[in-house]
Amino acid sequence: MSKPALSARGPAARGFAARPFATQRLAARRFAGRALSAMILPAALLLLWQIASTRGWTPRQILPPPKIVWASFLDLASSGELLTHIKASLLRVAISFLIGSGAGLVLGLGMGLSRRVEDLFGVAFHAVNQVPTLGWLPVMIVVVGLNDTLSYILIAQAVFVSVAINTQRGLRQTPERLVEVARVFRLTRAQLLRKVILPSAAPQIFTGLRFGLANGWVSLVVVELLISSEGLGYLMSWGRQAFQLDLVLVAILVVGVIGLAMDAGLARLEGLFSRWQTEKRFA
Amino acid sequence: MTTSGTIDIRNLGKAYSSPQGGFQVLQGLNLTIRPGEFVSIVGGSGCGKSTLLRLISGLEEDYQGDIRIGGERVRGTSLDRGIVFQDLRLLPWLNAEQNVALALENAPLSKAEKRRAVADHLEMVGLERFAKAYPHQLSGGMSQRVAIARGLVNKPELLLLDEPFGALDALTRSHLQEELERVWKEEDITMVLVTHDVEEAVFLADRVIVMEPGPGRIRREVKVPLPRPRRRGDPRFVEIKEDILRDFSSSRTSVNGYAAAGQAAAEPQLGWAT
Amino acid sequence: MNGLTGLSTRRLLLKSLLPALILGYYALATRNHWLNPRIWVTPGQIWHAAAGLNRDGFLWLAVGESLLRDLIGFTLGTASGLLIGGALGLSRWADRLGTPTLHFLKAIAIFAWIPMLTMFFGIGELSKIVFIALSAFYPVALNTLEGIRSVPPSQRELARVYRLNPWQRLKKVIAPSALPSILTGIQLALILTWLSTVGVEYFMSAGPSIGGILLNGAESFHLDLVFIGVILLGGIGFALDQLAHGVGRHLLRNRPQTLNA
Ligand SMILES: Nc1ncnc2c1ncn2[C@@H]1O[C@H](COP(=O)(O)OP(=O)(O)OP(=O)(O)O)[C@@H](O)[C@H]1O
Ligand SMILES: [Mg+2]
Numbered sequence: 001m002s003k004p005a006l007s008a009r010g011p012a013a014r015g016f017a018a019r020p021f022a023t024q025r026l027a028a029r030r031f032a033g034r035a036l037s038a039m040i041l042p043a044a045l046l047l048l049w050q051i052a053s054t055r056g057w058t059p060r061q062i063l064p065p066p067k068i069v070w071a072s073f074l075d076l077a078s079s080g081e082l083l084t085h086i087k088a089s090l091l092r093v094a095i096s097f098l099i100g101s102g103a104g105l106v107l108g109l110g111m112g113l114s115r116r117v118e119d120l121f122g123v124a125f126h127a128v129n130q131v132p133t134l135g136w137l138p139v140m141i142v143v144v145g146l147n148d149t150l151s152y153i154l155i156a157q158a159v160f161v162s163v164a165i166n167t168q169r170g171l172r173q174t175p176e177r178l179v180e181v182a183r184v185f186r187l188t189r190a191q192l193l194r195k196v197i198l199p200s201a202a203p204q205i206f207t208g209l210r211f212g213l214a215n216g217w218v219s220l221v222v223v224e225l226l227i228s229s230e231g232l233g234y235l236m237s238w239g240r241q242a243f244q245l246d247l248v249l250v251a252i253l254v255v256g257v258i259g260l261a262m263d264a265g266l267a268r269l270e271g272l273f274s275r276w277q278t279e280k281r282f283a
Numbered sequence: 284m285t286t287s288g289t290i291d292i293r294n295l296g297k298a299y300s301s302p303q304g305g306f307q308v309l310q311g312l313n314l315t316i317r318p319g320e321f322v323s324i325v326g327g328s329g330c331g332k333s334t335l336l337r338l339i340s341g342l343e344e345d346y347q348g349d350i351r352i353g354g355e356r357v358r359g360t361s362l363d364r365g366i367v368f369q370d371l372r373l374l375p376w377l378n379a380e381q382n383v384a385l386a387l388e389n390a391p392l393s394k395a396e397k398r399r400a401v402a403d404h405l406e407m408v409g410l411e412r413f414a415k416a417y418p419h420q421l422s423g424g425m426s427q428r429v430a431i432a433r434g435l436v437n438k439p440e441l442l443l444l445d446e447p448f449g450a451l452d453a454l455t456r457s458h459l460q461e462e463l464e465r466v467w468k469e470e471d472i473t474m475v476l477v478t479h480d481v482e483e484a485v486f487l488a489d490r491v492i493v494m495e496p497g498p499g500r501i502r503r504e505v506k507v508p509l510p511r512p513r514r515r516g517d518p519r520f521v522e523i524k525e526d527i528l529r530d531f532s533s534s535r536t537s538v539n540g541y542a543a544a545g546q547a548a549a550e551p552q553l554g555w556a557t
Numbered sequence: 558m559n560g561l562t563g564l565s566t567r568r569l570l571l572k573s574l575l576p577a578l579i580l581g582y583y584a585l586a587t588r589n590h591w592l593n594p595r596i597w598v599t600p601g602q603i604w605h606a607a608a609g610l611n612r613d614g615f616l617w618l619a620v621g622e623s624l625l626r627d628l629i630g631f632t633l634g635t636a637s638g639l640l641i642g643g644a645l646g647l648s649r650w651a652d653r654l655g656t657p658t659l660h661f662l663k664a665i666a667i668f669a670w671i672p673m674l675t676m677f678f679g680i681g682e683l684s685k686i687v688f689i690a691l692s693a694f695y696p697v698a699l700n701t702l703e704g705i706r707s708v709p710p711s712q713r714e715l716a717r718v719y720r721l722n723p724w725q726r727l728k729k730v731i732a733p734s735a736l737p738s739i740l741t742g743i744q745l746a747l748i749l750t751w752l753s754t755v756g757v758e759y760f761m762s763a764g765p766s767i768g769g770i771l772l773n774g775a776e777s778f779h780l781d782l783v784f785i786g787v788i789l790l791g792g793i794g795f796a797l798d799q800l801a802h803g804v805g806r807h808l809l810r811n812r813p814q815t816l817n818a
Contacts, residue, residue: 038657062677119571124579131791132752138759138775138783142596180342181372183360185386185437195385199376221666222756233669240672248672256665263664 064246072246086254088230093213093220096152100159101212107160108167108208112201113193118168125164133158133215134222151223158219159212166208170201206270213266217259232258288353290316290339290441290473296347296498297334308334310498312348316475318440321467323484324477324492325527331499332477333369336443339475340366352441362389365439367447369477371430373418379405379429380414386437404432407462409455423450431459435466441473448483460486464511485524486513493530502530598781606781610770619765620789626682626766627754630689635746637690638697639739645698646705646735647727656702663695667753671760680761685754692753693746700742704735737809744801751794755786767793 046066052058053065076082107125110117137154144150174197182192224233232251239247295312298305308331316322324332337343338350341360350357352364365386373382380401387397405411408428418426431447444463448456464487467474478484484491488507495502505527513520586592587599598606610616644651645659670691671684678684708731716726758768767789774782 034653034657037653041654041658115568116571119568120575123572124575127576130795131787132794134752134756135771135787135790138771139780139787141775142778142780142783177368177370177372178374181368181374181385183342184340184366186360186362186389187385188389191388195377195388196374199374202376218666218668222668225668225671225760236669236672240676243676245673245676248676252665252669252673255669256661259664259666260661 061243062245069246069249072244073250076247076250082235082250082254085230085232085235085251086258088228088234089220089224089232090258092151092224092228092231093155093216096155096220097159097213097216099152100156100216101163101209103156104160104163104208104212105167105205108164108205109171111164112168112171113197129161129165133161133219137222137226146227148228151220151228154223155216155219158215162212162215163205163208166211167201167205170204170208171197173204174200202273203270206266206273210263210266210270213262214259217255217262221255288355289318290314291351291354292339292349293351294348295335295338295350297331297338297343297345298347307498309338309346310500312500314492314501316473319471319473321464321474321487321489322476322492323488323490324475324494325479325481325484326492326494326499326502327496328479330494330496332494333445334499335494336366336445336475336477339441340364340443342366362437363440364443365434365437365441366443367430367434367445369445369449371426373426373429373433375418378415378417379410379421382418382429383433383436386433390437400436401432404436405429407435407466408432408459424452424455427451428455428459431463438470439472441475444474444476446477446479448478448480456483461512463487468511481524481527482515485520485527486515491523491527493527596778596780598779598784603781603784606779607785610782610785615765616785619767619770620793622763622765623754623758623767624793626685626758626763627689627750630686630754631693631746631750633686634690634693634750635697635743638694638742638746639701641694642698642701642739642742643705646702647731652702659695659698659702663699667692667695668756668760671757675761685757685761685763688757689750689754693750696745696749697739697742700738700745701735704738704742705731707738708734737812740805740808744798744805747797747801748794751790751797755790 049063050066053060053063073082107121111122111125112118133154136157140150140154144153178196178200179192182196187195220231221233221236224231225237226233228234232255236248236251239245239251292312292314295309295314296307297309298307300306312335324335326332334343338346339357341357341364344358374385377385383401383404384397387400390397392400402411402414405414408431410425410428410432413421413425416425418429421429427447427450431444434442434444434447448459451459460483463474463476466472467487474487476484476487481491485507491505491507493502493505494500505523507523509517509519509523515521583597584600587594587597607616610619641655641659645655646652667688670688674684674688678687712730712734716730721729755766755768755771757763758766759772760768762772763769767786770782770789771786774780774784774786
């Protein structure tokens with residue numbers, strides 16, 4: 001992690017400056033233990049899978065042995081094909097995420113800060129949201145057609161909705177008692193926003209971004225399963241058509257790993273921005 | 284050099300409306316506070332002390348009667364009037380130093396002067412080593428000291444303090460009382476201190492206001508004509524304290540509904556239900 | 558008084574401005590063929606199509622099929638989620654062994670399972686039910702786990718002070734304390750399963766069903782059918798959501814503001 005922000009100038013200040021070395025080592029050991037026990041179940045499943053395929057409990061076509069899946073993984077990876085698909089998917093999500101979250105932040109900020117903006121856009125926004133993003137897919141297919149634009153629109157919308165809703169909610173939930181502090185010190189509107197409202201809303205805004213990214217990732221898979229000629233979803237649907245479960249499994253695992261990594265990344269970012277929140281002692 | 288004028292509160296009333304109907308918190312309250320005076324307010328829980336401070340600070344503008352400072356009716360908050368909230372209200376995302384600096388956001392000082400003022404005041408409350416600590420890393424008493432530093436740092440002409448020493452240990456408490464007295468004398472700030480500690484009230488105030496509930500109003504005022512610095516063991520000090528305590532305890536019974544029939548206006552119970 | 562009503566009329570106007578503009582434009586554009594009439598249908602046509610679908614009872618059949626499928630998948634998924642989540646929450650060992658895997662599996666976007674399910678079970682009813690159940694399983698399991706984990710230590714200590722046996726502890730302390738979180742999980746599950754029901758019907762071309770209506774509409778470029786499907790999807794989703802929240806509020810009626818998120 002980054003250097004502790006507290007410069008320990010005296011013994012009393014050291015208490016929350018850095019964790020003492022001994023605790024750190026203990027934590028490391030505990031983490032190793034956790035990681036090890038976390039691997040037991042997957043390992044057992046792997047073993048079961050291996051036995052099932054060597055004993056021929058399941059037809060090879062339906063469940064290829066782990067060896068074959070691993071081989072196709074290596075194959076896909078070394079040929080660069082996997083990377084191409086991953087890149088395609090990530091690029092698609094990244095672009096849509098930028099568009100969707102940008103728009104979502106703008107609308108969320110507008111609706112959260114101004115009643116008038118909320119009055120103007122709120123009804124239409126909530127009406128559209130009554131149908132989940134994926135529900136709009138068939139409409140889009142008819143209107144936009146089965147093409148790449150559709151995928152961007154759909155993923156961006158998934159992100160947009162989550163970011164807008166959470167941003168607005170976060171801004172609206174600023175405790176009145178803290179706004180009063182700003183009034184006592186005669187903060188201007190800009191100062192109030194910067195010092196009180198935005199920090200208070202930040203965790204919820206981040207939640208919106210995280211959910212948005214997760215929803216966007218789900219939408220990506222759906223869209224790619226249906227329409228694209230590239231990407232992890234495409235790899236899956238191609239594997240299914242070619243009856244190559246190994247490809248499908250590889251793609252599933254990669255989808256999971258990336259989903260996890262993205263969430264962990266944003267969670268970490270969130271932690272950096274809301275360090276003040278990490279351990280609430282006085283609620 | 285006192286620039287603030289006399290605080291003149293005339294026939295003040297304040298009602299909160301709730302779904303069950305209105306509830307009169309304050310009624311017919313008259314109080315005059317001279318510039319540079321130190322006034323303590325004591326009174327049972329729920330008798331409207333915090334509400335009174337909110338009204339004087341200008342946070343609440345919907346009331347009956349009149350609050351004037353230097354002849355001008357109070358409208359909205361002002362940097363001349365500071366308040367230390369009973370529930371502190373430190374911003375959890377700012378560290379101690381930044382929380383204190385919040386009060387100087389719009390002060391006509393240079394960056395360096397602001398930094399100095401913040402550091403000085405943190406030192407005054409004994410928290411210079413905790414400047415970078417966030418509120419969740421501070422104990423209740425330490426948080427309270429940050430709030431006091433924040434209230435003092437921009438040197439308002441009037442400072443309203445709502446039980447600022449409640450969570451402090453006896454030693455820190457008396458130290459801060461002395462500090463507060465020193466600042467009061469040096470800066471010539473008018474101070475209104477709400478406290479549950481009668482000794483503290485007598486120790487610091489020129490005048491102690493005893494409030495009573497149902498609806499909240501002033502029961503009586505007690506002058507404290509003792510020279511400063513005061514000694515708590517001084518027989519005259521003890522006598523004034525005892526006198527107020529007697530009053531205080533009988534006002535407590537009225538809180539519990541044993542007040543004389545004429546005094547039991549409105550519906551005291553409603554206040555406890557809300 | 559007058560100012561007040563004047564204000565609220567203005568707000569009302571502001572609120573209806575955008576929807577009115579959109580609907581007005583849509584009505585005009587479809588009538589005057591500003592939009593491609595082969596694609597964009599008039600509201601009248603949608604109504605007409607709905608009436609047509611309704612004539613032979615198809616519409617209700619489709620709604621019934623979808624709801625039944627949802628119900629079965631939801632029940633199976635919720636039950637297994639409660640079991641697994643409960644086990645992970647109650648046993649430290651189960652937690653250490655199973656929870657990381659659960660978190661990883663949850664990170665896999667749910668629709669990614671569809672190709673594999675169809676390979677295992679074909680595109681019949683079984684695949685669909687399994688998929689729907691899966692989408693109920695994660696939120697219920699995770700929220701059950703979370704609910705049990707966050708039983709306050711003070712309450713656990715209380716149970717120890719009164720020497721409650723494990724069953725009593727579960728019944729009197731852990732379950733009630735975890736209930737709000739579990740209900741949140743079930744509510745989520747109800748909403749998610751509805752989406753995945755329609756989604757899986759769309760992917761695995763079910764017969765008469767809401768997903769089937771959407772699929773037919775999209776493949777034959779019949780926007781009227783698609784809109785009917787979308788309206789059903791949104792409307793029923795809304796109703797289910799209301800139902801879930803109503804039940805939740807009722808079950809937690811004696812608790813201070815737990816469900817008003
Ligand atoms: N926002 C509000 N809405 C309704 N009633 C309120 C509100 N704020 C305060 N009250 C009521 O006003 C009365 C006085 O409250 P206030 O906080 O001023 O009491 P207090 O004298 O400061 O009490 P304490 O010593 O416990 O701090 C109480 O009965 C309280 O219930
Ligand atoms: Mg108070």
